[in-house]
């Protein structure tokens with residue numbers, strides 16, 4: 097299986113590039129943000145639990161996220177691979193992901209990290225806010241919280257994959273197709 101972690105701060109373009117990667121490599125998309133928004137829309141208990149954290153731009157507790165991802169993996173063991181988007185967001189989640197994959201003799205093939213400067217991230221999120229309907233895209237304070245949470249809690253996840261020699265950095269500024277060409281250049285040589 098080809099299992100990719102697509103990594104980067106909020107507004108880096110993970111959702112957009114996931115669509116391209118899925119189309120080219122036929123992977124199953126596991127976006128924890130999308131899964132939470134689906135639960136929220138359906139008014140499930142999980143959605144209600146996640147909403148307060150999401151609205152403030154904070155992380156949903158690890159055990160909730162990890163359980164949700166594990167269910168999704170169990171449902172899809174017969175696929176060419178997974179793309180993890182917005183997960184893992186803490187070192188604890190990265191460790192849990194390795195353990196849950198190992199139960200099925202699977203592992204992460206590589207991390208692809210989109211690098212985008214903070215002013216560009218803010219500009220992109222504000223543009224997205226016009227159409228996304230996302231509460232957490234709407235004001236500067238929430239965007240600041242999300243970027244700070246990324247720096248404090250999520251950025252160390254890159255080190256976790258560097259230690260496994262699975263970290264690949266991509267310049268996330270440019271046209272969608274230019275960035276995708278760089279991603280494909282990395283993904284094409286990952287061990288399956």
Ligand code: AMP
Pocket residue numbers: 106128129130132149150151153154155156157161181182183184185186189232242
């Ligand atoms: P995203 O769509 O990836 O930007 O995620 C939106 C929000 O969902 C985040 O700001 C968090 O509140 C929550 N969320 C998504 N993924 C995770 C995760 N892996 N760990 C904790 N919270 C998450």
